[in-house]
Amino acid sequence: MDSTAPETPRGRAPEDASPREDLLGAEGLSFAYGRDLVIDDVDLSVRAGEFVALVGPNGSGKSTLVKLLLGSLEPLTGAARLFGRPPRSVHRRGRLGYVPQRPNLSSELPATVREIVAAGRLTDGRWWRPLSRTDRDEVGHAIASVGLSELSRRPVNALSGGQQQRAFIARAFASEPSLLVLDEPIAGVDAASQRLFRDSLVHLIREHGAGVLLVSHELSAVADDVDRVIVLKQRVLFDGRPADLAARGVGSLGVHPEDLPIWLEQLS
Amino acid sequence: MIVADLMLPFPFELGFMQRALLACVAVGAFAPAIGVFLVQKRLSLIGDGIGHVAFAGVGAGLLVGWAPLWTALAFAVAGSLGIEWFRARRRTSGDVALAIVFYSGIALGVVLISLGGGLSADVFAYLFGAPLTVHPSEVRSIVGLGLGIVLTVVALRRALFSVVTDEEWSQVAGVPVRALNLLLAVLTAVAVVAAMQIVGILLVAAMMVLPVAAAQMVARSFKGALAISIAIGIGASIAGLGVSRVAGSAPSGTIVLVAAGVFVVVSIASRSAHRIRGTVEADV
Numbered sequence: 001m002d003s004t005a006p007e008t009p010r011g012r013a014p015e016d017a018s019p020r021e022d023l024l025g026a027e028g029l030s031f032a033y034g035r036d037l038v039i040d041d042v043d044l045s046v047r048a049g050e051f052v053a054l055v056g057p058n059g060s061g062k063s064t065l066v067k068l069l070l071g072s073l074e075p076l077t078g079a080a081r082l083f084g085r086p087p088r089s090v091h092r093r094g095r096l097g098y099v100p101q102r103p104n105l106s107s108e109l110p111a112t113v114r115e116i117v118a119a120g121r122l123t124d125g126r127w128w129r130p131l132s133r134t135d136r137d138e139v140g141h142a143i144a145s146v147g148l149s150e151l152s153r154r155p156v157n158a159l160s161g162g163q164q165q166r167a168f169i170a171r172a173f174a175s176e177p178s179l180l181v182l183d184e185p186i187a188g189v190d191a192a193s194q195r196l197f198r199d200s201l202v203h204l205i206r207e208h209g210a211g212v213l214l215v216s217h218e219l220s221a222v223a224d225d226v227d228r229v230i231v232l233k234q235r236v237l238f239d240g241r242p243a244d245l246a247a248r249g250v251g252s253l254g255v256h257p258e259d260l261p262i263w264l265e266q267l268s
Numbered sequence: 269m270i271v272a273d274l275m276l277p278f279p280f281e282l283g284f285m286q287r288a289l290l291a292c293v294a295v296g297a298f299a300p301a302i303g304v305f306l307v308q309k310r311l312s313l314i315g316d317g318i319g320h321v322a323f324a325g326v327g328a329g330l331l332v333g334w335a336p337l338w339t340a341l342a343f344a345v346a347g348s349l350g351i352e353w354f355r356a357r358r359r360t361s362g363d364v365a366l367a368i369v370f371y372s373g374i375a376l377g378v379v380l381i382s383l384g385g386g387l388s389a390d391v392f393a394y395l396f397g398a399p400l401t402v403h404p405s406e407v408r409s410i411v412g413l414g415l416g417i418v419l420t421v422v423a424l425r426r427a428l429f430s431v432v433t434d435e436e437w438s439q440v441a442g443v444p445v446r447a448l449n450l451l452l453a454v455l456t457a458v459a460v461v462a463a464m465q466i467v468g469i470l471l472v473a474a475m476m477v478l479p480v481a482a483a484q485m486v487a488r489s490f491k492g493a494l495a496i497s498i499a500i501g502i503g504a505s506i507a508g509l510g511v512s513r514v515a516g517s518a519p520s521g522t523i524v525l526v527a528a529g530v531f532v533v534v535s536i537a538s539r540s541a542h543r544i545r546g547t548v549e550a551d552v
Contacts (some may be wrong), residue, residue, distance in 0.1 A: 072439065072440065090442075091442055092442060093440065093441050093442030094442070096440070096441070100434075100436055100437050100440070109304065109307070109484050109493050110484060110489055110490065110493055111429070112490070115429070115491070116433075118426065119426065119429070119430040119434075119437075119438075119441075120441070122426060122427055122443050123443070127424075127430075127443050127444065128423070128424060128427060153489070155489065168437075171437075
């Protein structure tokens, strides 16, 4: 436990997140696929009200790190913490919003935007209950926050790639999360959608004190709002304010320029 | 009350036809209700696969002298959980896992039955069914079971939908993915075994897929796909059974052909509708 993280009430409403609560963390985290060490001695934390970007070249272990943090993978050494506890012991996940990389909705069956987003209300052990009026309202708000209200009764597989991605982001918003983890959420999303996306993220952080971990190659849409950048290439190469990263120059980190995320080039 | 003679018009005016109708309509409702999720998991052929494992269970029952219903159920549940186990561990694709279970099942069934004294008319009935000779108590159990399955699926449809469309997300979101997958596997096994006694493996396995395949071409929501699948399943059961009476053809086979016919018609109609819509949009 991080001694600076105060005791916080464990409610699920985002307002309950105290400003300093440690939402997500790693200490000495390592992981290997077979003999290939993919994550090597990683420390990190995401606190309430904080907007953290996790960047790194392809194959740097970003997605693996996310899986470790959320308990989908067991670490080789070290420990991950979700809301201050081992991730696998956190069964009620209503405070967590998650946007997976390339959410693969196989298009065998039609499903409307509303049906996809409503799945976001299944968390917190509510998976067997019918939708309440509150649930319906929250689903409506989440859809509106990504600008899909007019398309909410359309089948998702009839929408553009960017619109589909917004539907999956709305699903993560629907549980009113106090921690949002997004794996490459804006790849392939058009500029207008990116602005909407940025606005809803900033709203969630400023108004509800949520913490956000955004894994990305391209951060131009949100670069101004990020509090902290973590550069990952198997190990943590940099963890600090974007301005400090720009001052140091990315080259000093030993990352090959061609592997650089687009926005890092702009900084340096 | 279910088995009393009802005042129905030809071809359902006789008691045995009414019992067959109830049994086939029950299967026409509950098979697609499960099938919607199986098709989405790309396990369309699981009904047939489980049916063949259950067939091996029948063989085992006949060989050791136990009631075939229970040995078939035990084999079917084990086979269904086995497929889920293989699939969940990504040891192999759902497709290959199915094929392994399917072929071992039917081979084991043939071997066990030949050891037990050869293939008989009874065994034929398990494969293709004999709805016209269905007993009143069997009608009651299959209708009761059907109601149970449909109500369970409707109550859990959102969670099941989430699990079959996006398993990774559901896991992270705290939806009990494993429990729901196991529930679906057990429901599939129970449905196949219960139905195979009465209407045969062919009908229940086909009804898990054909109505769903037709529905997904016209439905515009998941809820709609579920409702339309069940409606097509029930409609094909009534029409197919009626035609089989008139034509003197095998009931289960006729019902399946009607369902396949619905699929073909819907497929052609929705394609031309798309083309017309496409032309209109191009003109605008």
